[in-house]
Amino acid sequence: MAIMRLDKALSMTGMTRAEARKAVAAGRVQAGGTAVRDPGFKAEPANILLDGQPIDAPEHIYVMLNKPAGIVTATEDSRWQTVLSLMPEHIARRRPGPVGRLDRDVTGLVLLTDDGQLAHRLISPRTKAEKVYLAECEGALDAEDTALFASGMALSDFTAKPAKLDILSSGDTSRALVTLTEGKFHQVKRMFAAAGHPLLRLRRLSIGGVKLDESLDEGEWRMLTDEEVEILRAVR
Structure with missing residues (x-):
């Protein structure tokens, strides 16, 4: 990782910039084995110690969330609880x-980074x-x-790209897996409605080859593994 200011490196661990500057001023931070009291001092994060311990300051974070219904997929909202509110400080x-x-009533995989x-690139x-x-x-x-989804369905304001519909069960209500490569506003709901099958429930299972960890209960999250991040980076 490139060298950076001490206060920036510390803020990547979850500290605020003010907390980082205070820690530096108090002599709690070392760079290259030497105590440094200038928050603007630059060093590689791997060479920075806080209270004698290496800091955990990844350049980027990648989070998998199992989103429950009722949560909006946003970082801020004046009315509804957001996915960011489910994250620790x-x-x-x-x-x-x-x-x-994901629509507020849709559950399943949300990636945050x-x-x-x-x-x-992914969107x-x-x-x-x-x-x-x-x-x-x-x-x-x-x-x-199945043929209608595969043909590229004409909706009121655009024609959807071909999508794959794998029927799992069929009856008074039906279950199916839907695979598509676009995600316009309410698209999946609109496609089912246009086909004469209003949606009852929708859950996202994967994005770009990264699958929802089924051990996560709704509202729970974990960091992506290095392998999962590489899968996403390989998407073209």
Whole structure:
């Protein structure tokens, strides 16, 4: 990692800049084995100690959240609780943004990161990052619905790209996996409604090949593994 100011490196651990400057001024910070009292002093994070211990200051953070219903996929909202509010303080202070959006009533995988370059690539229309959803809808799904999704469905304001519909069960209500490479506003709901099958429930299972950790209860989160981050970086 590149060298950076002490106060910036410390803020990447979850400290505020004010707390970081106070820690430096108090002589609690060493760089290269020497106590430093200038918060503007630059060093590699790997060579910085706080209270004699190496700091944990990754350049970027990558979080997997199992979003419950009722939470908005945003960092701020004047009315509803946000995904960022589910993060502990040391994560929330870094202001990781959600990669794409889920409607408030939709559950499942949300990725949050402060790696703007990766986030932008994953949500770019030019990037074919597959998103997989588990949908429950009204009515019996059949082969005609599978063909309709695959054909590129014409909605009121745009034509959706071809999507894959794998029917899991069919009856008075049906369950299916939906795979698509775009994510416009209310898109999955609108596609099912246009097919005559209003959605009852929707849950996102994966983004760009990274699958929701099913050991996470709704509202729980964990950091992505290095392997999962590399999977996302490989998406083109």
